[in-house]
Amino acid sequence: MMGRMADETADLLASLTLFADLGGPQLEAISHIFEETTFGAGERILRQGISGSNFYVVVEGEGLVKIDGVERATLSKGDFFGELSLLLGVPPNADVIARTPLRCLVLAGPDLPSFLSKYPLVMYRMLVAMARRLRAATEQHA
């Protein structure tokens, strides 16, 4: 379920950490580059082992990350997913499932590299978030 967003969504983007460094016109542009999509509770968004996935940012609701059917993490507003498989060029190694109705922004997978190149401040925010995840995973296994 996807649709183009419009100008008032720029305010919503501004409230997400990933886009916090961008100004009004840039947020407006991004609100037209991403599309909005809503998933029903229980619906699968990212599919483990299935190629061709996209990049998602959670706007509202909660999602679950599962690997081989085992719950590994939860997702909520401001979290993003799908970037690992897109950056590495491999199918996702996890499922992401909507635990509640889940509203997301979505960017076509092939567009992620050019998007990050055009908006390096978003890339930096993404890098920080991924570093946090890596650190948490390292501490968990220490």
Add this chain to the structure above:
Amino acid sequence: MSGDRPPDRPFPPGEYPVVVIGSGPGALQFSHALDQLGIGRATISADPSPGGMFRRLPLFQRLLSWTKPYALGDPASRVGEWYDWNSLLSDEVSLRAVMPALMDGTSSFPTRANMEENLATFVSRSGLQVRYDCAWESTRKADDGRFVLTTSDGDYTAQVVVFAVGMAEPWKPKTPGIELVPHYVEAGRVEEYAGKRVFVIGKQNSAFEVATALLPWAKQIILASPRPATLSVVEHSLAGVRARYVQPYEDAIMHNGVFMLDVKIDRIEALGAGFRVRMSRTEDAREYTYEADAAIATTGFAVPLRDLPALGVATFAQGKQPALTPWWESVSVPGIFFAGTITQAAAGLRKHGIPANSGALHGYRYNALVLARHLARTRFGMDLPRPVLAPDEVVAFLLEAATLAPELWNQRSYLAQVVSVSGEEGWRDEGIWPLADFVDSGGPDAVAITLEPDPAARLYPAVYVRKGGVVEEHLLDPDDLNEYRGSEHRSQLTSILAPLLPAGRER
């Protein structure tokens, strides 16, 4: 119109198994599919005749969807459907390929009048009944769980309601002053723009349709929106600006009276008979002001959902579209389904970000057939034919579908041919299925095949094997001529299907 109504209008208010709302191509296709399955229905429409939005749009009277009469095969064959995006489908041969006969050879794109005649001809030949001039007004749920639709003619009650009302409501964003600007559907005749500076809000197909029509008339054309224009030939998707509307793009590149601005429109003000538009460049926030003699908002359409959100129908994209399951049912109100162009709200897997063609007739006509069969099975307990396949014909059957099936060609990565297998029933042709449902919903051991485009627009068959409830994806090699029935693909698919075979058994 009531004075012109025929005395014996079909489907008077009352109780029906299914009520369909609309009389555009989506409603007509779905209603015909129900008739062919023998499912009782009432179809009602506020319009006085068939056609839906095609009774007046596109604005400049030429469609974006082609019909090529000289197809690889008979236009009335399944292969012919690839080349004819505008005819409705039927099991009856005499009802197929109506549009090719209406084409006069001047263009592969029919006129709006061709399209209206195409749909009226199908209705006339098939005897498809619709109650026209009957406007849906409100919706409620009865105590027994059925839906009650109040219309201008009275109340209709049904356990299943299918809305095929189109993306028909002109929509504008909340930009200050945009209410001063006529929407695309309100634009004047091209002659009215002679010698004028025209400001077009938007850079999608309707914006470029307008710009193309105004090239011989306007003094200057500005196309403005935050996002750069995307072209179908670059995006590999019909969501981009279609090739036939690229001339304004070239004029902009050549600096020949057309400008494309990537801007946030901050405010629109009246200036005499024209407009002053204040905007900020998306790249660096630099501010612009442009004074236009005329302006047109090509900002899209919304689904006229009326009171459905109050009934609990979840929506997205600022309420413009209903949130749907892979079977085009409301995610929040079971029993409310959608057909026609609204089925684009169910995006499917959308691999590599490439959308299906559910927004256009050549996509949603297949969704309609699939939905009708789904309702027959799940709501009306009908046992539909599931032809048996001999084990040694399964591979050829699936590769034939990948090479020729119009459902797979027109709804790539979205609809799939499914074959099930079990020890008791052997291999069965389960027909066409939404791929997202096959991949995500579990079920018996089965295989699904579809066609998928990669980011470079190369097509390849994708095979999904479901065994023990777990689905694995297998991508076959592409072929430059889209022929997948050769020995290499047979060999690949035979290996892929091996896990579904009983031990020691081979095809």
